[in-house]
Amino acid sequence: MRTSGVRACALAATIAGTLLGPGAHTVFAAQKDAPLAMRCAEFAGAVLPPEVIALPTAGAQIESASMVGATAPGNQQGGEYCRITGRIKALKATTPDIRFDLNLPRRWNGRALQIGGGGYNGVVVSGTGVMPFSPDRAPLAQGYATFGDDSGHVGDSSLAVFGLVDEAVTNFGYAHLKKTHDAALALIARAYGRPPQRMYFGGGSTGGREGYTVIQRFPDDYDGVIANSPALNFSGVRLIGVKLGQAEYATPGGYVPPLLLEQVYQRTLSVCDRLDGAADGIVSDVSACREHESEIIESLRCAGRSPPNEQCLSESQLATLMVMRDGLSLPYKLAWDVAGYRGYNVFQGTHLTGSLGLGHQAERLAVPRFFANGYLFAQGDGYIRYFVARDAGFDSLRFDPQRPGKYRAQLTALSETIGAMNPDVARYIARGGKLITLQGLADEVISPNQTIAYHQALVDRYGVDQVNRFMRLYMVPGFQHGSGAFIPSVDLLGALDSWVTRGASPETLIATDIAAATNGRSRPLCRYPLFPRYTGKGNVNLASSFVCTEP
Template identity: 80%
Template sequence: MTRRARRARAARIAHRLAGVATAASLGALPGLAMHRTSAQAKEAPLAMHCAEFAGAVLSPELIALPTAGAQIESAAMIGATAPGNQQGGEYCRITGRIKALNATTPDIRFDLNLPRRWNGRALQIGGGGYNGVVVSGTGVMPFSPDRAPLAQGYATFGDDSGHVGDSSLAVFGLVDEAVTNFGYAHLKKTHDVALALIERAYGSLPQRMYFAGGSTGGREGYTVMQRFPDDYDGVIANSPALNFSGVRLIGVKLGQAEYGKPGGFVPPALLERVYQRTLAVCDKLDGVADGIVSDVAACRAHEAEIIDSLRCAAPESTYAPSHASSPASSHAASYTSSYTSPRGECLTDAQLATLFVMRDGLSLPYRLAWGVKGYRGYNVFQGTHLTGTLGLAHEPRRLPAPTFRANGYLFAQGDGYLRYFVARDADFDSLAFDPQRPGRYRAQLVALSRTIGSMNPDLSRYISHGGKLITVQGLADEVISPNQTIAYYEALVARFGADQVNGFMRLYMVPGFQHGNGVFIPSVDLLGALDNWVTRGAAPETLIATDIAAETNGRSRPLCRYPGFPRYIGKGNVNLASSFACAEP
């Protein structure tokens, strides 16, 4: 999009939002001092009119998607020295809710923060899991070493996606409008309300509009590029749950392998053995033993060797991976899995079969939205640690309502998805469901994959107006498969060509990084890199990340553009990025 076209788009948005700032819409915002003109509002100190937002009502016409309008609940200046304010300056904090069309649908609660010293930019921040908690927008961005965006002068905002509850609760899946809000609508509704208030507070719209989020927030980042491409100039979308239905269905398959088949449960001690064996074989493949499997491709070449060294001697049976296994039989209602292995030092075929389900991914004989036919598998034998809270099950008995630690994150989330989003039956038994043959639930699965998923590869409109994208994900991620993210990137290259993709996207796959944890947790200023790219045309290349993992805090590594990875150059301090160079697999 040309500069002239961008100005015209901003003018159209300003015209649509003018009802917030002019006397022509006295009924729209009764709580504001409507005698001020936009020019006067821009000149006036923010503190003089922050409190006047309290109680204001925004009309539905200001929001592009259908709502019953928005209500501002509170507005107050937060002083630079106020308790809890670590942002380094004053800001106006506004809280409110966007009303649903249906009275039984929860409102979308949102927070907006307006710094006294505004840099002319705005940042919308995504959520996590099933959301349900308002994103405050006041803190430091995850894995960022610098000051919070608010402290840098960004107007920041976030929401709860339209329901209340912690990130593990999927009960809102019973409500159609809440599902649509969670899938995509909350993003646009909150965006439009925030921009209306920003324009009213400062007298102008943001010069740049960014989005940042990880996991569900990463999916939301891809969602805004796909559905609302003209609204954003840049996106940071990390560890994105792009194929939302796919990751939930593979979670169900994992639960069936662990609890629906005899001996399928893999105790944490054996999961630890798998991890340590992988390190013993693969850690040094990048030139140094540093506790990180960096050369995943080379490690994969040793996978058969690793598996053979872990397998219990059982000549009477051999496991062959299959993508079309049958659902758990109904007699497995006890939800208990027995397991035995000699001295607990090796894995039985049943236990390996569980790990192979995660490694091989999910293949479907039908298509989800955008032609998706399954979910890519994980790097199970390439340095992924599966004993943490977000890993596989810790208990051999399935709880009636599975929890992350007891029954595994992927299964617990998949179980809730089936109960409330798909079957819409709280008593539905996910162990008796066959993702390959969903029967009467197939149409619902396909519809949900379009409402919530972000697998549409058509980013042409976002690319055409100069939008930029940075994605970071761990190669050892145990929640969102790194191979699914890579597959989407490769689909973009197939569609647009490498040169065009390189012109708008950067993908960094991080060795040793899991889902917010791991043996290497990168800290890097992604927002600064994005802003430099958007405003100055300085495309990021190799970045330097500082490790913030507790045991290795302070060491550094290069973040290499995919498909590169950091390889030790053979000399120098192994804790310094300068001792590594980006290498191709």
């Protein structure tokens, strides 16, 4: 990371001069071997000038800086570290600050990891815990300097009210990533006397979108990125959420209760579970399962009969599921020639009864909530109210994504500010950056087919060999959006670091299932488009009994 490393040293010297006054450059050089506790204490109350951060801000304020002892209550990181909290000031007083946390381990491995958020963010990412779906030790415990932020507003991940504030929307879309990166990088260089040798980013869902965002917008700042279940087409997933809500709540008979959704899932399993050679509760051969889709749908259709004990679906209920399966096509283009959103694997093993699935309540709440009215609709409703219409009282059930009228320009602008669909990643490839993406084939929030489509767009642009040199895509059967029939635990950060530092490109990985009912079994994580097929012999709970196979 030569370019950003040189800049970090310059920024560190700037901070030293700002905080310590005349002669600070000499003091900085002399203090680089001082105990971390001494260096940590000097940050408390410090002010970072605006020139430290490449994007426009009013500077940053360090609110606290203190050592956390290895035996301190709640410290499960296995070592002592300096914890810094701060705020990056917006240009306008009416825009919320970007709150951030930075953790500096006493035993530093020379690397830094920026960690992404989720949903609409709004909560500071502490950076002290284990990476989602990664085993055992947290990155901080491994010696990584870690940092994250709240993306520039306060609230839980379901709240979209900040969409009324232009600067907050820009921060959420991309600017918070660069602003926090620059502030943290300068503080790391100041604390240790040198910048990180390697800078990584890791996140999932919104954090996955953020991972693709930094590759597309700030390629010189990162050596490697983990971007799981990425909300790449952010406007698209919000618009299909609105269409889904309209099918459920604005169409007579369109609501599909959980009992019927369970019937859909069980019917899919009965037809498709064994297509990979193993009856393990996982639909692994999604391509083969799709060939049976018509058969599955017909077996679920009431076909004019009254539903006996809710064992079949009416035409209106099937139409709701088709909205999700078919995706969204738009007669106009969003940023980067995006014209819709890819559909989900509704009839290929996706379970829609969980807290992130479809609605559990037949009536729409005035303000839709995840469990009551479905995750996709609740998030899409907030997007339309606050980001698009910019009217808290707007009724998203009356919004037509295909014919947005006066809102079309706003939709297009938002898709560029927040979306991460730009296929131009030439700069990141040229400087040797690496990317790993893990995505569930049964994801009910982020369509796996949208992630596959972006990967294909890269292949079309750069060729498969070039894409393989910088990217690994692992599509995981049975994995949903944090839950599912198979929840993989795998050391992606270790794989990324080995690829970046030693050139050891990851191939088939081995994941351990952490789903409660099947905890401990293992499966190979196959590079897309391969999937794990049972060999016909050996323990079905062991990855060694499976082989990665072409669809």
